[in-house]
Amino acid sequence: MSLVIEGVEKQYKIMATGTTINALNGVSIEIPKGKTLGIVGESGCGKSTLARVISGLEKPTHGSVIWDDKTISDKGRNHIRSRHSQVQLVFQDPYSSLNPRQKVGESITEVLSVYKLVPKDTVTERMEELLSFVGLTSDLAHRYPHQLSGGQRQRVSIARALASEPELLILDEPVSALDVSVRAEVMNLLIDLRTRLGLTYIFISHDLGMVRYISDFIVVMYLGKIVEQGDWRQIIERPLHPYTRALIAAMPDHSIIGNPETLAKTLQGEVPDPANLPKGCAFHARCPIAVDACSTHIPLLIEVSSTHYVACPEAKI
Amino acid sequence: MTSPLLSVKSLGISTVQDPKILVKDVSFDIYPGEAVGIVGESGSGKTLSVLSILNLLPRGVHVIEGCITYKGDDLTTFSPEQMRGIRGKDIAMVYQDPMTALNPVMKIGKQLLEAIESHEKVDVRSEQRVRDALGEVGIPDVDRAIKSYPHEFSGGMRQRVMIAMALLMSPQLLIADEPTTALDVTIQQQILSLVAEQRRKRNMSMLWITHDLGVVANLVDRLIVMYAGRIVESGTVKEIFTNPQHPYTAGLLSSLPTTSDPERKRLTSIAGVPQKPWLVGDSCSFAPRCFKVKADCLESAPRLEGTLEKSVSCFHAIGVKP
Numbered sequence: 001m002s003l004v005i006e007g008v009e010k011q012y013k014i015m016a017t018g019t020t021i022n023a024l025n026g027v028s029i030e031i032p033k034g035k036t037l038g039i040v041g042e043s044g045c046g047k048s049t050l051a052r053v054i055s056g057l058e059k060p061t062h063g064s065v066i067w068d069d070k071t072i073s074d075k076g077r078n079h080i081r082s083r084h085s086q087v088q089l090v091f092q093d094p095y096s097s098l099n100p101r102q103k104v105g106e107s108i109t110e111v112l113s114v115y116k117l118v119p120k121d122t123v124t125e126r127m128e129e130l131l132s133f134v135g136l137t138s139d140l141a142h143r144y145p146h147q148l149s150g151g152q153r154q155r156v157s158i159a160r161a162l163a164s165e166p167e168l169l170i171l172d173e174p175v176s177a178l179d180v181s182v183r184a185e186v187m188n189l190l191i192d193l194r195t196r197l198g199l200t201y202i203f204i205s206h207d208l209g210m211v212r213y214i215s216d217f218i219v220v221m222y223l224g225k226i227v228e229q230g231d232w233r234q235i236i237e238r239p240l241h242p243y244t245r246a247l248i249a250a251m252p253d254h255s256i257i258g259n260p261e262t263l264a265k266t267l268q269g270e271v272p273d274p275a276n277l278p279k280g281c282a283f284h285a286r287c288p289i290a291v292d293a294c295s296t297h298i299p300l301l302i303e304v305s306s307t308h309y310v311a312c313p314e315a316k317i
Numbered sequence: 318m319t320s321p322l323l324s325v326k327s328l329g330i331s332t333v334q335d336p337k338i339l340v341k342d343v344s345f346d347i348y349p350g351e352a353v354g355i356v357g358e359s360g361s362g363k364t365l366s367v368l369s370i371l372n373l374l375p376r377g378v379h380v381i382e383g384c385i386t387y388k389g390d391d392l393t394t395f396s397p398e399q400m401r402g403i404r405g406k407d408i409a410m411v412y413q414d415p416m417t418a419l420n421p422v423m424k425i426g427k428q429l430l431e432a433i434e435s436h437e438k439v440d441v442r443s444e445q446r447v448r449d450a451l452g453e454v455g456i457p458d459v460d461r462a463i464k465s466y467p468h469e470f471s472g473g474m475r476q477r478v479m480i481a482m483a484l485l486m487s488p489q490l491l492i493a494d495e496p497t498t499a500l501d502v503t504i505q506q507q508i509l510s511l512v513a514e515q516r517r518k519r520n521m522s523m524l525w526i527t528h529d530l531g532v533v534a535n536l537v538d539r540l541i542v543m544y545a546g547r548i549v550e551s552g553t554v555k556e557i558f559t560n561p562q563h564p565y566t567a568g569l570l571s572s573l574p575t576t577s578d579p580e581r582k583r584l585t586s587i588a589g590v591p592q593k594p595w596l597v598g599d600s601c602s603f604a605p606r607c608f609k610v611k612a613d614c615l616e617s618a619p620r621l622e623g624t625l626e627k628s629v630s631c632f633h634a635i636g637v638k639p
Contacts, residue, residue, distance in 0.1 A: 042501035149590040179358045180528055181565075184572035184586035191583075206502065209531075209574040213581060236576065248576070250506035252531025255575040257558045260517075262535050263510040267503045270471050 008063035038215030105141025230308035357543035426463025546594030
């Protein structure tokens with residue numbers, strides 16, 4: 001069993017200007033069941049669009065997403081209604097994804113009753129069980145979201161996502177909005193739940209440190225394309241694409257201290273406009289190793305090993 | 318030893334109505350040419366402490382005790398007019414969100430010119446100064462930039478404009494309140510590198526506020542760690558990172574993933590949630606979450622004790638025999 005993402009493209013048309021934004025330009029990934037795929041990239045790289053496509057919130061323009069040999073997302077009919085129980089999404093900001101006027105217990109029992117997931121008389125019992133899964137006591141069920149801390153709110157969102165007993169959980173920046181001192185707790189909770197419930201995760205973040213901590217495989221995206229993918233160790237310890245290298249070098253790391261030189265090794269320029277993609281490799285204008293051919297030829301993913309792929313012909317393999 | 322450029326002594330900040338203590342007993346010095354970082358989570362009082370230096374506290378919040386001395390003058394006694402003379406000239410500030418700090422309906426060139434105008438007469442050379450300042454922070458097409466509005470720039474470019482504006486009057490102290498938090502990592506790195514370079518070139522003092530320990534690790538000389546409105550530890554970057562003595566600092570450091578851990582050891586987390594500064598009372602602010610908590614921690618509040626290289630506010634500091 002696995003999640004197969006096949007040649008997914010997503011274009012958004014802007015009516016006012018008639019331009020097209022290419023949010024995803026052909027993304028293919030396969031993740032075995034029970035593993036965690038980390039997706040990193042900067043704003044505009046398409047990581048959140050990919051999450052929405054996988055979860056069926058958006059239909060891809062081309063390509064498909066297949067879970068357990070069944071299509072959950074393609075450009076045709078919306079498949080997600082019949083598959084909602086298997087794929088769930090946890091968003092960055094639990095304060096805006098929970099109803100502020102609904103007690104947190106009710107927000108979970110609602111899911112259980114609407115989808116008739118458990119018999120009526122066991123709804124409360126199941127809700128309390130779900131809260132205990134995420135380390136919350138059942139007396140919190142009577143509180144409103146604003147009465148909880150950020151970490152507790154995110155635990156409630158996770159409990160709510162788990163209500164339908166999903167197999168695949170898509171986590172879109174799940175700890176970025178939390179206080180630094182409570183991030184580790186939520187990360188550890190996610191790791192424990194993965195083991196306990198045999199979940200498959202897609203963990204999306206701009207924070208390479210967190211992605212490195214939780215992922216089995218890592219995909220690095222730039223302007224809607226995968227530039228490098230591989231086993232987490234290969235990506236972190238032997239990055240090949242110049243963009244992956246720059247991302248790792250720019251990652252604020254407190255284990256390297258008092259060395260101003262580390263700040264000097266920066267990537268020049270900014271991410272180009274996705275409505276007006278550069279010709280050839282989308283990264284070539286910022287790339288320290290670009291050659292003439294990079295501005296005309298779109299690089300394909302080259303196989304480095306059976307698990308490691310890089311989309312750069314100039315990378316020293 | 319030279320005297321500090323800025324000295325904050327026993328600063329206390331509270332709300333005006335229904336008084337709630339937000340910052341208590343905060344003291345620190347910044348020496349000429351030195352870069353100091355203040356690290357803390359949301360609600361730790363780091364931004365309020367710094368806003369009070371420039372008398373920019375939000376409405377409903379005021380300084381209740383302590384003094385802030387800049388080159389020997391107590392800024393808390395300054396009139397609004399005297400403060401305007403300091404602000405932007407001697408001490409400049411860069412904010413987290415340049416979109417709200419810049420005027421959205423005024424062209425960039427005019428805004429920078431206005432920053433000069435508030436301190437001296439503008440003449441023919443002023444416009445050249447604006448151009449030079451924008452060029453110096455790496456704005457590519459200066460001619461076009463001065464005729465542009467803030468929304469026409471990317472987040473990184475807007476932050477460069479803010480930095481150019483802050484540096485226009487050659488301040489002696491630059492205060493930066495999380496200026497890179499909203500930026501992507503590679504752009505953050507560009508801004509950090511730009512600021513570090515300008516600071517070195519101008520021998521300017523700097524006070525950098527952040528919640529991200531990784532950001533300041535290679536940027537500042539000394540660090541101040543705040544928790545629940547109080548300073549829990551301060552010292553040189555090396556001391557804080559390699560030899561944290563306060564359980565909060567140590568906990569924070571071990572809860573962050575690093576690239577230098579091949580085993581991916583389980584992150585240690587700090588139990589509980591950050592304490593509200595006004596609920597601390599006469600005990601250690603970190604006691605409810607501390608793994609080393611003892612009876613005396615609940616009876617009285619520890620004071621920050623030590624040297625410039627290392628001070629800690631804890632009765633049972635790590636690695637210190639009682």
